[in-house]
Amino acid sequence: MWSSDADSPLRVGTEGLLTALPVLIGFRPRESLVLVATGGPGGGRVGLTVRVDLPPPDDPALLESLCESVAGAIARDSPSGAAVVVVGGDGATGGGGGEAGVGGRGGGWPPRMDVAAAAVAALHRAGVGVHSAVWAAAIEAGAPWCCYPLHDCGCGGRLPDPSGTVVAATAVARGTVVRQSREDLVQLVEPAEEDHHARTGRAGPSGAGGGTGRPAGAGAAESGAAGPAESGAGGGPGAVDGAADGSGVRGRPRWPSDPVHVLDAALESAAAGRLTVDAELVRIMSAALRRTRFRDLALSTCTGDHAAAAEQLWAALARTCRGPAAADPAVLLAVCALARGDGALANIALERAERVRPAHRLARDLRTAMAAGWGPTEVRTWLEGAL
Template identity: 40%
Template sequence: MTPPAERLPVDHRPVEHRPVLRVRDQGELVAAVPAMLGFHPRESLVLMATGGRSGHRLGLTLRVDLPPPEHPDYTDHAELVVASAVRGMLLDEPAGVIAVVVSESGDPPRALPHPLLARRVASAIEAASLPLHASMWAERTAGGARWACYEPCGCAGVVPDPATTAFVAAVVAEGRVVHADRSALAALVAPADPAVLRRREKRLIQATDGELEEHGGEVVLDPAAGVFLVDAAIADAAAGRLVLADDRVVALATALGIDEVRAEALRRCAGPHAMAAEQLWTALTRETPDPEAAEPAALLAMSALLRGDGALANIALDRAEGAWPGHAFAGLVRRAAMAGIRPSVMREMLTRSVR
């Protein structure tokens, strides 16, 4: 089964408030990919939507894993990869599409890797009555890597140092972090020390059995107290003094298990302290044992979606679903991610629900 494409709108601010930054050539376009995804992709098909008044403004970016060329069902797998990526791309109603195959296999420039997949992409985009502005290959997205265009263009070059391009510099200046690869991004939500998690798991079991308070621990059962606890942790994160000792992790885990508290926590993802809330969800995803880690992981996924960070959202959802298979809230967030709902629309929905 082809995994869902990771998607990322480059900038969800109104068009009139966005600076106009020009990507001068294909090399700069490749250099922009990791800034848009949040990591350097490997063995990936990346599709970038174009739109705006000019029809050439970079928008939604999707990434899917490439099928291994030696796979016996490569042709069928390539068809599924292309169908998944193009279907997700069309949700954004683009004016055009740019396709980049990132792969270190093959012997370019004489024989670019994955020519069949590139042709399938071109055919699928043509069938959707959209212009394919560029169909490219790049061995990597780092500076100094080779790139080339598939036929009929056939031009080639070297990816510039991302630090020298205006587009990447502006994106990084906005605070977006570019990770070395997807595994580095996944490390953000990787579970903490197993011994620490086992200790906290024992305390959560005691809380469930009504024994924790007898040992001086804190159990949050009242929604109002749970919301107060969450807001205090967000305030600490905003002030740079967040500390997650055992008692606090257990108390927050029990609080987020309350429907009313989770609903308020969800609204904090779109509130004035959204970044601090995201820091809290990230830390709790690491520091909370399974299955309770699913709650902050799903909240982290929603925070990432509201920023347009599809890569982090998918990784957080994988963590949530791994911690608690069938988790209802994580499933709801996953459906929102796959539906391609714009961040501005989701933010408006959450904001409206507060009034």
């Protein structure tokens, strides 16, 4: 039920869909509700995938609002059906113990039946049929999983190692980077020494992986198009390599005076895996990004031949810049990520921008676009028309 491209589908069952979740959203989900849209000629091709943190079991109003929001996002993808997946929730009330519920046997229900039932009902109200409703204790080798008693199929078992599946191997071959947790993604855009109290935590209700309580599609959900992500050169997006002389590029006494030439030099350095973000680069880029023509030039780097290097540059600047100046590179990073189908990274980058400059217009526009189900095709079409 997952395909790397139109000509070479990889057919998997429910267990395969569970182990494919890290590929679909960019990291291994924990304590999450994940909705997966399916469609295509046979109804089994993966479309939009949306993840939010599990709400607390004692807040039915939040649960209903959350499920309505994520179901609405899935419905905008016009799927022929959807899968509902609950990951974790073992410590919450609302279902039987994990071991007792494996395979629907042993006298217990899987945990967080309240979440699964609310998500199924919300999808039905949105006009989307549900073909699978599944619980997994975790997305890791040996974790128990089973179907909720939706179709009384009794399916269940223990997951194989998600990194050892055909889907994972195909994704790695295509350059997809799968991280162990959402926190690994956050480290790409957040300063390591940032004050703990300045952060909102993981996005979503009480976390798109606690804290903001915003509805999905307005910053609370992570979504990703079903497709491979490109890995950046030099160790992935935001890789920074220090130059011995403290300059912007090894061997250069200083950055050029023209910001356009600085951008070219920084992209060249990032592509070679030797980018250094120093105070001078931050000063030049922060000033230049306040000008419309330069912002348009910067947007043009988010797709095409320079996209991988640009993603590294914008991630490094989003980490290094302080205050409102971090918003522009963070939004550019979000555009890069969304253009290659990495909705999780796009969401995290937008959170950074929104936190330091809440009124950033392009950040608001991207939020709206993500809520409407935009993926790589829509972003590339928009950039072609806007530049």
